[in-house]
Amino acid sequence: METKKLQQIANEVRKSIVTEVYCAGAAHPGGSLSLADVLTYLYFEEMNTDPSDPGAPDRDRLVLSKGHASPALYAVLAEKGFIPKEDLKTLRKIDSYLQGHPDMKHTSGLDMSTGSLGQGISAGVGMALAAKMDGKNYRTYVICGDGEMEEGQIWEAMMFAGHHRLDNFVVIIDVNELQIDGTLDQVVDPRPLDKKTEAFGFHTITADGHDMDQLRKAFREAREIKGQPSAIILNTVKGKGVSYMENQVGWHGKAPDDKQYEQAMNELREAGEALCQK
Numbered sequence: 506m507e508t509k510k511l512q513q514i515a516n517e518v519r520k521s522i523v524t525e526v527y528c529a530g531a532a533h534p535g536g537s538l539s540l541a542d543v544l545t546y547l548y549f550e551e552m553n554t555d556p557s558d559p560g561a562p563d564r565d566r567l568v569l570s571k572g573h574a575s576p577a578l579y580a581v582l583a584e585k586g587f588i589p590k591e592d593l594k595t596l597r598k599i600d601s602y603l604q605g606h607p608d609m610k611h612t613s614g615l616d617m618s619t620g621s622l623g624q625g626i627s628a629g630v631g632m633a634l635a636a637k638m639d640g641k642n643y644r645t646y647v648i649c650g651d652g653e654m655e656e657g658q659i660w661e662a663m664m665f666a667g668h669h670r671l672d673n674f675v676v677i678i679d680v681n682e683l684q685i686d687g688t689l690d691q692v693v694d695p696r697p698l699d700k701k702t703e704a705f706g707f708h709t710i711t712a713d714g715h716d717m718d719q720l721r722k723a724f725r726e727a728r729e730i731k732g733q734p735s736a737i738i739l740n741t742v743k744g745k746g747v748s749y750m751e752n753q754v755g756w757h758g759k760a761p762d763d764k765q766y767e768q769a770m771n772e773l774r775e776a777g778e779a780l781c782q783k
Contacts, residue, residue, distance in 0.1 A: 537576040567647075652683075670732050710726055
């Protein structure tokens with residue numbers, strides 16, 4: 506798919522994220538918006554998935570370890586056709602299948618229920634190892650937050666992946682430099698992530714998480730690597746696409762009011778129109 510089309514889809518994803526959070530009255534917009542581009546690329550370019558057969562044995566797997574960014578994942582699943590787009594407005598409602606964190610038992614297209622930070626890589630490693638043991642060619646992708654990399658279980662699982670040379674396994678780290686309690690250097694800074702992931706046996710790639718061409722290059726490089734797993738470190742902006750949310754830790758977990766929602770949607774509409782004129 507051409508870069509411009511991917512950018513347009515990602516912009517629609519951002520609109521859906523803001524709408525989901527607004528309708529829910531609560532959720533996590535900042536870290537969802539920073540993932541809009543990479544999730545769009547994964548589902549529309551990189552991964553082998555089929556909305557008509559979401560449980561296909563040979564499908565690629567994705568684990569959103571930073572499960573609080575579920576609005577981004579739901580928005581992409583809706584754009585891809587796994588779930589009805591109109592259902593996005595039911596996020597976190599008492600009778601909705603779209604919970605605040607992904608639930609694989611009730612949502613089509615999900616491979617793992619997540620929410621307890623630090624556990625996603627362990628689940629993904631199991632999927633990747635199963636593929637090797639069964640002689641399957643599917644690939645497994647796990648998305649983690651940079652603050653999440655402070656969890657010890659992350660590194661146990663990465664050590665396992667490196668030891669078993671799981672070259673069908675890709676860890677994606679969303680480095681927006683903000684977490685719920687503040688900036689990385691105020692809490693526990695896990696960097697340098699490139700040197701650490703390399704030390705654990707990963708082929709490490711760094712890219713701009715909002716540049717589709719760089720994402721394409723990074724994922725293609727990861728596919729070519731044999732004998733070791735890959736880590737793709739993405740430099741992103743928390744709240745990307747909504748001016749008043751960008752790089753603001755306060756937008757980690759709250760919903761916009763009526764006026765803020767209108768401003769966000771106007772900005773995203775203008776961004777979409779600008780893409781159409783390119």
